[in-house]
Amino acid sequence: MSVALLGTGLLGTAIGQRLLEQGQSLHAWNRHADRLQALTALGASACADPATAVRASDWVITVLSDGPATRSVLERSGLIAADAADAAGGTDTGNGRRRVVLQMGTIAPGESRELARAVTGTGNAYLELPVLGSRPEALTGTLQVMAAGPEPLFQEALPLLRLLGTEPQLLGPVGAALETKLALNQLIASLTHAFSLSLHLVRGSGVEVERFMGLLRASALYAPTFDKKLQRMLENDYSQPNFPTAHLRKDLELFLAAARARGLDTGGLEGLARLLAAAAGGELDDLDYSALHRLTAPGEAGDG
Numbered sequence: 382m383s384v385a386l387l388g389t390g391l392l393g394t395a396i397g398q399r400l401l402e403q404g405q406s407l408h409a410w411n412r413h414a415d416r417l418q419a420l421t422a423l424g425a426s427a428c429a430d431p432a433t434a435v436r437a438s439d440w441v442i443t444v445l446s447d448g449p450a451t452r453s454v455l456e457r458s459g460l461i462a463a464d465a466a467d468a469a470g471g472t473d474t475g476n477g478r479r480r481v482v483l484q485m486g487t488i489a490p491g492e493s494r495e496l497a498r499a500v501t502g503t504g505n506a507y508l509e510l511p512v513l514g515s516r517p518e519a520l521t522g523t524l525q526v527m528a529a530g531p532e533p534l535f536q537e538a539l540p541l542l543r544l545l546g547t548e549p550q551l552l553g554p555v556g557a558a559l560e561t562k563l564a565l566n567q568l569i570a571s572l573t574h575a576f577s578l579s580l581h582l583v584r585g586s587g588v589e590v591e592r593f594m595g596l597l598r599a600s601a602l603y604a605p606t607f608d609k610k611l612q613r614m615l616e617n618d619y620s621q622p623n624f625p626t627a628h629l630r631k632d633l634e635l636f637l638a639a640a641r642a643r644g645l646d647t648g649g650l651e652g653l654a655r656l657l658a659a660a661a662g663g664e665l666d667d668l669d670y671s672a673l674h675r676l677t678a679p680g681e682a683g684d685g
């Protein structure tokens with residue numbers, strides 16, 4: 382299979398690496414070309430612009446930060462018309478061949494529905510494909526792959542999706558997979574926040590953390606993510622992130638918007654969104670998201 386990979390950030394690079402290791406031919410593009418090096422060293426061809434990558438491929442994977450970035454890159458690739466009024470447009474992607482866009486970034490469900498309309502409007506195909514898991518899972522082909530779109534397209538994409546995740550699932554029409562993804566990422570934010578507050582309180586009380594953890598692990602309240610993040614929180618070390626704080630904030634805001642649109646009362650969660658918003662643009666943005674442990678105890682800077 383010939384695959385265009387648009388976006389080689391943390392997750393995109395790991396997905397590209399996996400596809401190369403599985404013998405796929407990869408044409409990669411990234412806004413900052415220096416982030417292509419890890420993949421070209423493994424055999425990917427580096428493309429100077431997204432349209433070049435798309436022309437060489439049948440499948441187009443996008444792993445970009447957010448909805449607007451994804452839209453602008455798909456416009457530059459010729460897969461959607463730059464002007465919405467020019468729906469029959471789109472630049473020539475080459476040979477009149479239909480491309481399938483596999484959109485893997487976490488974006489708003491409404492943005493995804495608009496992208497689907499625009500991509501199909503130029504005679505191409507669109508599958509929404511957010512994933513749960515991070516770089517380690519991408520590298521080992523064990524991502525949880527959630528799909529949304531037409532069933533025949535999902536079946537067509539399955540051989541490729543099975544290289545990335547063990548049991549890709551079709552969840553419904555476009556929008557459904559992203560709402561599911563946001564539902565899961567809300568839990569990442571909420572569980573990390575809840576654990577952080579409790580950990581700070583326990584440490585302040587002087588009770589040994591291991592005794593607290595023993596009680597927690599033996600209870601129905603335990604979630605594996607607590608132990609996964611415990612060491613980072615104790616050592617106040619959030620370096621080498623697989624999923625940075627800036628993306629957690631983005632996903633929480635996307636969740637809140639989606640939940641409000643469904644008439645849910647999001648009041649209980651808005652405090653966490655405010656906490657993360659106040660840190661925007663600061664040093665936490667590029668650190669592992671568990672750095673929100675610093676936000677829950679502002680008086681304890683440097684003291685995990």
Ligand SMILES: NC(=O)c1ccc[n+]([C@@H]2O[C@H](COP(=O)([O-])OP(=O)(O)OC[C@H]3O[C@@H](n4cnc5c(N)ncnc54)[C@H](OP(=O)(O)O)[C@@H]3O)[C@@H](O)[C@H]2O)c1
Binds near residue numbers: 392450485513
């Ligand atoms: N990391 C994870 O564990 C994980 C897991 C599941 C889902 N996701 C989702 O996957 C997406 C990518 O995440 P990531 O962790 O790979 O993020 P990242 O390392 O920050 O990479 C972001 C990518 O988007 C590109 N980009 C951002 N703004 C752009 C613009 N205006 N025009 C063109 N390109 C632009 C970046 O290009 P430059 O390199 O040039 O800045 C880079 O390729 C996000 O939606 C994230 O929520 C991530």
